[in-house]
Each structure stands twice: as C-alpha cells, then as structure tokens.
Amino acid sequence: MPLTPLRLRLLVISLLTVSLLGALDHTIVATSLATVAGDLGALGQMSWIVVGYTLASTVLLPVLGKLGDMVGPRWVFLTSLAVFLLASLVCGFAQDMAQLIVARIVQGMSSAGLQLMSQTIVAQVTTPRERPRYLAIIGAAFPIAILIGPVLGGVITDYWGWSWVFWINIPFGLAALGLALVAIPHIEPGGRRRFDYAGSIAFTAALVALVLAVTWVGSIGMGAASVVAFALSAIAFAAFFLIELRTDEPIVPLRLFRSRTVSAGIALSAIIGVGLFSVTAYLPTYFQMAYRTSATVSGLVPIATVFGMLVANLATGWLVSRTGRYRVYPIIGTALAAAGLSAMSLLPVGAPLWVPMILMAVVGVGTGAFMSLVIAVVQSAAPRRETGAITATINLVRQVGSTVATAVIGGVIAVGVAAGLPGGLDASTLTPQSVHAASPALQAQVADLYGGVLAPVFAALAIVYALGIVAAVLLPVGRLSDEHDSQPAPTASTEPLTA
Numbered sequence: 301m302p303l304t305p306l307r308l309r310l311l312v313i314s315l316l317t318v319s320l321l322g323a324l325d326h327t328i329v330a331t332s333l334a335t336v337a338g339d340l341g342a343l344g345q346m347s348w349i350v351v352g353y354t355l356a357s358t359v360l361l362p363v364l365g366k367l368g369d370m371v372g373p374r375w376v377f378l379t380s381l382a383v384f385l386l387a388s389l390v391c392g393f394a395q396d397m398a399q400l401i402v403a404r405i406v407q408g409m410s411s412a413g414l415q416l417m418s419q420t421i422v423a424q425v426t427t428p429r430e431r432p433r434y435l436a437i438i439g440a441a442f443p444i445a446i447l448i449g450p451v452l453g454g455v456i457t458d459y460w461g462w463s464w465v466f467w468i469n470i471p472f473g474l475a476a477l478g479l480a481l482v483a484i485p486h487i488e489p490g491g492r493r494r495f496d497y498a499g500s501i502a503f504t505a506a507l508v509a510l511v512l513a514v515t516w517v518g519s520i521g522m523g524a525a526s527v528v529a530f531a532l533s534a535i536a537f538a539a540f541f542l543i544e545l546r547t548d549e550p551i552v553p554l555r556l557f558r559s560r561t562v563s564a565g566i567a568l569s570a571i572i573g574v575g576l577f578s579v580t581a582y583l584p585t586y587f588q589m590a591y592r593t594s595a596t597v598s599g600l601v602p603i604a605t606v607f608g609m610l611v612a613n614l615a616t617g618w619l620v621s622r623t624g625r626y627r628v629y630p631i632i633g634t635a636l637a638a639a640g641l642s643a644m645s646l647l648p649v650g651a652p653l654w655v656p657m658i659l660m661a662v663v664g665v666g667t668g669a670f671m672s673l674v675i676a677v678v679q680s681a682a683p684r685r686e687t688g689a690i691t692a693t694i695n696l697v698r699q700v701g702s703t704v705a706t707a708v709i710g711g712v713i714a715v716g717v718a719a720g721l722p723g724g725l726d727a728s729t730l731t732p733q734s735v736h737a738a739s740p741a742l743q744a745q746v747a748d749l750y751g752g753v754l755a756p757v758f759a760a761l762a763i764v765y766a767l768g769i770v771a772a773v774l775l776p777v778g779r780l781s782d783e784h785d786s787q788p789a790p791t792a793s794t795e796p797l798t799a
Contacts, residue, residue: 310479317472318414319442321473326449327450329466332454335457337397340395340396348401352408353407354703355405355508357409359503359507361416362552362696365416366688368417369489370489370495374486376417387410393463416691416692418438419695423676424687425487427780429620431680432626436616436618436673439672443609447603450599495549503552505536509532509533510700556681567768568772569674571767573700573701574764575705575761576664577706580602583660585732587601587653590751590754591649591650591747592735597653604661606664608661608664608668609667611665612633612667616670624779627772629670630669632666633666633667634768634772635666638762638766638768639662641663641765675695716752
C-alpha cells in the first residue's frame with residue numbers, strides 16, 4: 301500500500317510524535333513521582349503509578365496486536381491516541397492516589413496501542429527494504445526520551461506543577477492526531493475472525509501474577525505472596541500455551557516460530573530487554589557507590605549508553621534500507637555488546653569514569669545496531685494478515701524480559717550488598733549521601749562491595765549477548781525485498797529476502 305512521499309513524511313512525523321509522547325510518559329513521570337505521591341498523601345503507593353502503567357501496557361500488547369489485524373491498525377491507533385489524551389487529562393486532575401493509579405492504568409493500556417500500531421502501520425505501508433529506516437526513526441523516541449525525559453520532568457514539576465507532567469501530552473497529541481487523520485490510510489483488515497478470548501484471559505492472568513511476583517519478591521514480608529504469585533503465573537502460562545496451540549486464531553501466533561527468521565529475531569528482541577534495559581536503572585547507583593560520584597555525574601554513563609544506542613539505531617536503519625543487507629548488523633551488534641559487558645565485569649573499581657562511559661557506549665552501539673532492525677526483519681517474515689500479532693510478540697518478549705531481569709538483578713544486588721556490608725550499616729537505609737559522608741576506609745569498603753556484587757551481573761549479561769551472537773548467525777543470508785505485499789506465510793525455511 302504505497303503512499304506519496306508527502307503523505308509518508310506526514311505519517312512518520314505523526315507516528316514519531318506519538319511514540320515520543322508514549323516514551324516520555326515513562327521518563328518524565330519517574331522524575332515527579334515523589335512530588336506527586338507527597339501531594340496526594342500516599343507515598344506508600346508511589347510505585348503503583350509506574351507498576352500499574354507498565355503492567356497494563358504489557359498485558360494489552362497481544363490483545364491489541366490481534367485487534368489491529370482484525371479491524372485494521374488505523375482504528376486501533378486513533379482510538380488509542382484519543383484514550384491516551386483523555387487519560388492524560390484525568391491524571392492531571394486526580395485528587396487522590398486511587399484516581400491517579402486508575403487513570404495511569406488506562407493510560408498504559410492506550411500507550412501499548414500507540415507503540416504497537418505505529419510499528420504495524422509502518423509495516424503495512426512500506427516495503428521490507430524501506431521499513432528499517434522508518435522504524436529506526438520511530439524507534440529513536442525511546443533513547444531520546446531517556447536522554448531528555450528526566451530533565452524535562454524536573455523542570456515541569458518545579459516550575460509548572462506536577463499536573464503539567466500529564467497535560468503536556470495534550471497539545472502535542474492533538475497535533476499528532478490531526479496529522480494521523482490525514483496521513484494514515486485505510487488499511488484493509490484481515491477479514492472476519494474469531495477473537496481468542498480464552499487465550500487473552502489466560503495470558504492476562506499469567507502476566508499479572510508474574511509482575512506482582514517480581515514486584516513483591518524484594519519486599520519485606522511478601523515472600524510467601526511472591527511464591528504463590530509465581531506458582532499461579534506458571535499455571536496460567538501453561539494453560540495459555542495449550543490454548544494457543546489448539547485455537548485457530550491465537551493472540552500469539554506460536555506456529556510462526558517455525559520460521560528461523562521469526563525465532564531468531566524474537567530471541568534477539570528478548571536479549572535486548574534482558575541484556576541492557578534491565579541493568580540501566582541500576583547504573584547510577586552503582587557509580588555513586590563504587591566510584592563515589594555525585595548523582596549528576598553518575599548519570600553520564602547511562603547517557604553515553606543511550607546516545608550510542610540512538611546513533612547506531614538510526615545508522616543501521618539507513619544502511620539496511622540502502623543495501624537490503626541486514627544480517628551483519630545483529631552479529632556485530634551482539635558481539636560488541638558482549639565485549640563491552642565482559643570488560644565491565646573485569647573493570648577494577650576506581651578506574652577513570654571515562655572508561656566505563658566508553659564501555660557502556662559500546663554496549664549501547666551494539667544494542668542499537670539491531671534494536672529496531674529485528675522488528676522490521678520479523679515483520680517481513682510473517683504473513684500480512686498477522687503483522688499486528690507478530691509485532692506484539694516482538695515487543696512483548698522484550699518487555700517481559702526487561703521486567704523479570706530487572707527484578708532478578710535488583711534482588712541480586714539487595715542480597716549481595718546486605719550480606720557484605722560492614723557491621724553497623726543497614727542496607728535498607730544506605731544512601732550515596734551517607735556513604736560519601738563516611739570515613740575514606742568505609743567508602744572504600746562499600747565501593748569494593750558494589751564492585752564485587754555487580755561484576756558477576758555484568759558477566760552474566762555478557763553471556764546473554766553471547767547467546768545473541770548465535771541467534772544472529774541463525775538469521776538467513778540475503779536481502780530485504782523491494783516489493784510491497786511480499787509477505788509469505790512462513791515455514792521453517794521461509795526468509796523475507798531476495799537473492
């Protein structure tokens with residue numbers, strides 16, 4: 301379904317604006333959490349502003365992906381954008397924490413539709429060869445949001461008030477909606493099909509239980525509840541897989557995994573969530589404790605990581621669209637990331653800060669080299685009528701991998717630090733400020749402790765990326781096609797390529 305160059309540019313601008321709003325909604329709100337919770341008098345429920353949003357957006361991915369295939373991605377996208385703007389308005393007017401959490405859940409549900417349908421629409425209106433460039437542009441929203449979101453959130457909270465953290469979405473969202481109404485064409489849906497209600501219910505129950513389990517696992521007095529939630533999640537996931545294997549219209553098309561392209565691409569997507577997204581949240585604390593830096597300086601390492609990711613994402617999208625050759629970039633990218641994380645695991649505490657900045661920038665470059673590219677490759681290997689479902693699956697494994705790995709890494713750090721702290725120090729009340737005010741000897745002990753705890757974490761993540769090299773090598777050799785509507789139903793040997 302080719303578009304005129306002008307209409308395609310308008311479409312990309314609209315989708316990029318919406319993707320940026322959705323990505324900024326995470327990073328801007330994170331900065332204002334303490335202020336919001338304090339004003340509403342519910343500091344104990346603060347984490348649910350984030351957990352509710354993340355859970356809702358993750359659970360709805362496969363459901364919305366299937367709906368996009370059934371009714372067309374245009375209507376799912378426009379509806380999601382309208383609901384997102386309405387939820388943003390309600391968030392800003394919230395009078396208590398319960399109202400805010402409910403509005404954030406609705407906002408998370410609609411955010412999933414924006415992210416997913418943006419990628420699906422691009423897949424429907426471009427050739428496989430063009431797709432990496434446009435997906436890279438839209439995918440740039442995530443690293444840009446990480447770079448500017450925290451600062452923007454702080455400025456808005458300090459000068460305008462926390463309500464504007466949510467209301468800022470409205471003028472930009474309305475502009476994007478106007479462009480979308482003009483630029484997004486009608487995309488013929490895949491025909492009348494039965495919706496997989498049983499699979500949706502089983503998947504929702506499984507994922508809700510899993511997120512609750514990983515949320516509770518590090519909480520005092522919630523160990524038993526966490527174990528029960530893990531057990532319920534395992535049972536629900538087992539039921540989900542049985543349902544998906546038996547139904548004709550699954551929300552997660554497991555049969556597509558017979559394609560080597562699909563299996564390898566989805567494995568690479570999961571590796572991004574597990575291997576990098578999970579650890580970035582802990583990097584500032586690590587450098588404040590191990591390198592004894594200020595909070596401001598500690599942010600330089602994540603910034604270097606994300607900047608490397610942004611540059612590589614845009615560069616590989618442009619290069620693949622020019623040549624059609626894509627396989628080399630995931631191979632080089634996973635190798636670079638594995639090397640960078642391996643070096644981080646061997647880095648002695650006290651090395652100049654520019655050294656870990658360079659190493660984590662290399663990890664970012666390696667990850668960015670295939671971050672958006674694998675989405676384009678997997679989409680090209682799936683039948684057109686299941687573009688939404690397969691795009692949802694790619695995003696789903698990345699988000700679930702990131703959520704679970706983040707909880708695991710957090711647990712490892714909490715247990716390791718608590719077990720190794722010198723006598724008289726309490727891990728639950730340990731802060732960078734208290735460490736920096738302690739004696740040089742105690743500072744050195746805490747620095748060595750954090751270095752010792754994080755070194756095996758970096759090594760484990762390097763192994764994850766090393767496994768990614770194997771997945772990248774398994775991708776078929778060839779070029780992405782220049783033709784529209786060239787998406788065959790995949791088999792074990794199907795490739796989205798031309799010779």
